[in-house]
Amino acid sequence: MAIMEQVSRFEGVEERILEEKSQIQFTEATNVILVVMSGTAQLNGYIPLINTSIFIGNLGLRMELKNKEDQPFVYRIYRFQQYKLRNRQDFQLTYELSKEYVNYNGLVYHKSSNKVRKVSEALYQANKESEQAHLLYKLLFTIEEEFKLQKSQLTEVTFQSVLDYVSINSNKPLKRDEVANHFGYHQNYFSKLIKAETGWSFSDYLAHIRLDKAKVLLLDSSYTITEVSRKIGYQDSLYFSRKFRKQTGLSPTEFRLFKGQKRIFTFQFTGDLLAAGIQPVGTLNWPGNIPPHFVQELGDAFLVPRDDYPTIEQLKALDVDLIIAPSYLYTHPKLIEELEKIAPVFILKWDRWDRLEEAKIIAKLLGREEETASWIARYEEKVARGKELLKPIIEAGETVGVFELRENNQVGVWRSSARGAYNIYKQLELKVPKSIEEDVLMPHKHLVIDEYLISSYVADHMLVIVHTAEQGLRLKESKYWEAIRTKYHSKVYILQLEDFWASEGAFLEHQLDIQVKKLAEGDYIL
Structure with a gap:
């Protein structure tokens, strides 16, 4: 017989009504x-609840509900306790009350299924203890599965x-009508939509994608022209x-054979050029392309102001190759069409490549493989030293994550x-924390x-x-980050967006x- 590591006990259910334009505060002695x-x-000043919402809170959680609408808010509170196995000895199992069933702020999602509704209704109507225990387990399991599924579909x-x-x-061999049907669009509407989104017809957009992929493949001399052609979708x-x-x-x-260019303009990937020992003759001057710390390394390069693109006249004056x-x-x-009239344009997928592979691709294009290989060797030496330095600081089993404060109280x-x-x-x-591994790194x-x-x-x-000093203050004073x-x-460390x-x-x-x-150095918020 399998031994249950955790068991739940149903404590009761109650339907409540919060009248229009009113609020209430309460604390339950159980999980809810x-x-x-x-x-x-x-709920609690920041969690919106609608007629498909589900919320699970830990025992002792203080809850404040505000109804700002002109109609009553009707909800049910299902109370339960969770116990975890503390000790097993001979034929005796000892369980203790678990004070935290979900994370500190609770679990919430807003599109519960009919299945959850049916199970919760059955539990509301159930009278027998055995039936209540079964339905509680089923309800908790179904809610957790739905929550995981919705997290995976947040994009x-x-x-x-x-x-x-x-x-x-x-x-x-992609065809416009087949792609339209695949996504459920009418063919004519799809044509208008892709034109509106990209400025190209479907065939022109597909051709640019293919030819830009061909440029990357052509850097590998082991492929013949015929092989490159077939790899990108052209049989002829x-x-x-x-x-x-x-x-x-x-x-x-x-x-x-087009290598050794001296006059390069970059819209992005400037760090890869610097790793190859090349200064562009021009680039975009904003932190998303080049951190302020590196601007001085560009010498007399032409810097296009932030939130702007170079004019065709400016690029012609730079005599870019x-x-x-x-x-x-x-x-x-x-x-893009205007740029192609001035010089060859090399378009590389953005935010998709392994960072070192990206640097190698740029190096191949420029004939600077040796210089980039030297930079990679230096970088990897720093990584090795960093690992040794952090060994006594980050203990075995401790996790590390990278986050960014965003606007509208998002992360x-x-x-x-x-x-x-x-x-x-x-x-x-x-x-890496398991949740980041599953929700971010594995699905990339x-x-x-x-x-x-x-x-x-x-x-x-x-x-x-953080983007600003105000966000740094928010990181120190927010109740969520304090928790x-x-x-x-x-340990929470503050980094500046302009550097990252x-x-x-x-x-x-x-x-x-x-x-x-x-x-x-342990430079974290105290």
Whole structure:
């Protein structure tokens, strides 16, 4: 017979009504499940509750409900206790009351299913103790499964999903109507939509995606032109060559030999150029491309002001022989077409590559493999020293996470490609909280959560990036972050966005220095 590590006991249920324009405060001596029956309200000043909301709170949690609407708020409180196995000896099992069933702020989600509704209604009607025990277990299990599923689907589905699908499958014989049907669009509406979103027709957008992938493949001399053509989705290599020359002004073979450029303009990836020992003749001057700390290293480079792009006249005056741009520039098709008239344009996927692989690709394009290899060796030596330095500081089993305070009381939890997280997760190989591993790193997606949910992603060491001094103050005074420090005993370190916005090449090395110094010196909020 299996031994239960945890058992639950049903304590009762009560339906309550909070009249319009009123509020109430109460504390339950048990864990609670709050199921909204009708109306809307606000819980504890920051949690919205609607008629499909579910909330689970720990025993002793003080709850304040405010109904600001002109209709009653009807809800049910299901009370239960949770016990965990403390000791097993001979044929006797000893359980003790568990004071924390969910995280400090509770568990909440807003689209409960009919299944949850049916089970909760059955529990509300049940009279027999055995039936209540079974239904309570079923209700808790169903709620937790739904909560996990909804967390995995937090990323909003937009037309970007369509564009990502086209990019991922661009090597296949994609047809406009098939893609439209796949996403449930009428063909004519889909044509108008993709034109509105990208500025290109479907076929033109697909061609640009394919040819930009071809430029990356052409850097690998082991592929023949025919192999490159087929890998990107063109079976006819002559047709591919004509399309390539039309876009770039070079044949695939000429592009492959096109190295040693001296006058480069970068829209992004500037840190990779610096790692290769190259200064661009021009770039965008904003922290998302180059941290302020590095601006002086650009010498007399032409710096385009923040929130602006260079004019065609400015680029012509710079006499550039190569333009490097990120894939998000696809939303400016007219600009790309104008750029292609000035010099070859190399568009690389943004925020998708392994950071060191990205640096190697740029190095191949520029014929600077040796210089970048030397930089990587220096960077990896710093990583090794950092690991040794942090061994006695970060104890075995302790976790580390990278976060960013956002506007509207939200927090970003970043995958390894952003905000210097590559150093923490990939290079220093520090242990990651299970929730970040499952919800961010494994699906390889960024996550933005409401601040009151931060305890679901708590780490022993939390590197938190702030935009402003006011956010730094918020990090110190917010009740959620205070709970992180006092209840979970986490160490919270403040980092500045301007140092961590761009994470390519040389910038990554600088971020490693900051991160290791913060952790090693114990520079956290007291």
